[in-house]
Amino acid sequence: GAVVSQHPSRVICKSGTSVKIECRSLDFQATTMFWYRQFPKQSLMLMATSNEGSKATYEQGVEKDKFLINHASLTLSTLTVASAHPEDSSFYICSATEGAGAYEAFFGQGTRLTVV
Amino acid sequence: DQQVKQNSPSLSVQEGRISILNCDYTNSMFDYFLWYKKYPAEGPTFLISISSIKDKNEDGRFTVFLNKSAKHLSLHIVPSQPGDSAVYFCAASADGGTSYGKLTFGQGTILTVHP
Numbered sequence: 001g002a003v004v005s006q007h008p009s010r011v012i013c014k015s016g017t018s019v020k021i022e023c024r025s026l027d028f029q030a031t032t033m034f035w036y037r038q039f040p041k042q043s044l045m046l047m048a049t050s051n052e053g054s055k056a057t058y059e060q061g062v063e064k065d066k067f068l069i070n071h072a073s074l075t076l077s078t079l080t081v082a083s084a085h086p087e088d089s090s091f092y093i094c095s096a097t098e099g100a101g102a103y104e105a106f107f108g109q110g111t112r113l114t115v116v
Numbered sequence: 117d118q119q120v121k122q123n124s125p126s127l128s129v130q131e132g133r134i135s136i137l138n139c140d141y142t143n144s145m146f147d148y149f150l151w152y153k154k155y156p157a158e159g160p161t162f163l164i165s166i167s168s169i170k171d172k173n174e175d176g177r178f179t180v181f182l183n184k185s186a187k188h189l190s191l192h193i194v195p196s197q198p199g200d201s202a203v204y205f206c207a208a209s210a211d212g213g214t215s216y217g218k219l220t221f222g223q224g225t226i227l228t229v230h231p
Contacts, residue, residue, distance in 0.1 A: 006159065032217055044160070044205065044221045093159050097217035103148045103209050105217040107159035 002028045002098040006108025013084055013115055021079045021111045023094030029074035030096035034105065035067070038091040050077040050094075084115040119143045120208050122222035129229050135193040137225050139206030142187065146208040150219065151180060151191045154203045163204075164191070196229045203227070 003026040013019050023033055033050040048069055049057040056069035066088075068080040077096075081088055091112050095105040121140045129135045139149075147168040152160035166173040166180045166189065173180050179192045193200055203226050207219040 004159075009157075034217060034219075036221075043223045044219075046218065046220070049218060091157070095159075095217065095219075103216060104150065104162050104165055105219055106162060107152075110157065110159045112157060 002026075002096070002106045004030075004094065004096050004106045004108045006094055006111055008111060009109055010112045011114070013113070015085055015115055016083055019081045019084055019113060021081075021092055021094075021113075023077045023079070023096070023108050025075045025096045025098075028096075028098045030077075030098070031074060033071060033077040033094055033096045035069065035077075035079050036093045036095065038093065038110075044093060052077075081113065084113070086115045089113055089115045117142075118223070119146075120206055120220050120222040122204075122206055122225050124225050125223070126226040126228070129196045129227065131198055131229055131231050132195045135191075135196045135200065135227055135229065137191040137193075137204050137206070137227065139189050139191075139222050140187055141189075141208050143208070143210065143220070144187070145210040146220075148209040149180070149182060149189050150207045150209070151178075152205045152207060152221075153200075154205060154224070156203075160205055193227075196227075198229045198231050201227055201229050 005024045007022045031052045035047045036044040038044045050071040052071045058064045071077040093110040095107045150165040151163045154160040164178045182189045203224045205224045206222040
């Protein structure tokens with residue numbers, strides 16, 4: 001299957017700072033990428049849909065000013081957690097589909113964010 | 117509102133036997149279903165999928181069954197191997213267009229396969 005790479009895999013930051021997470025499709029172009037978060041022992045919850053060249057679409061309850069998404073190229077989407085707080089500590093995962101009309105999403109390795 | 121439900125948090129199976137993981141959904145707009153396997157601190161790995169126009173899809177040791185009338189699907193793994201031990205997530209997608217790749221996940225089932 002297609003390869004999606006996410007970086008960093010783990011980050012610890014101080015409260016009030018911003019953190020950027022990168023998601024890259026390595027061997028295919030992805031016009032759409034998705035960002036999820038997972039709290040311990042819970043399911044993956046969709047945060048937003050990242051569209052290349054246009055604004056991201058956020059799910060209900062997700063603060064667009066806190067979770068800034070940029071999809072500047074067909075192989076890269078970034079999620080910036082602005083002014084992070086301890087409650088933002090979570091496991092963030094991106095995914096992408098290969099080609100138009102593809103249902104199967106391929107996931108990155110995930111990023112464990114800890115805000116202290 | 118949990119649109120995709122995996123009611124069994126965990127399942128324990130002996131090596132060589134069959135593992136059956138279940139999933140129920142409520143949204144009748146879902147038309148594509150997927151199973152993912154996940155290890156802690158890693159992203160999900162795609163296993164197998166099924167379109168709503170089918171009732172069965174098979175890939176090696178993995179078979180997914182879909183019962184649309186009951187809004188129920190299941191993943192069968194046979195024979196189960198210790199390396200199959202992981203968290204299994206059921207996911208669903210609605211109509212295409214902008215929804216391609218946009219998944220709603222169940223809560224996951226922890227599968228443990230004992231040697």
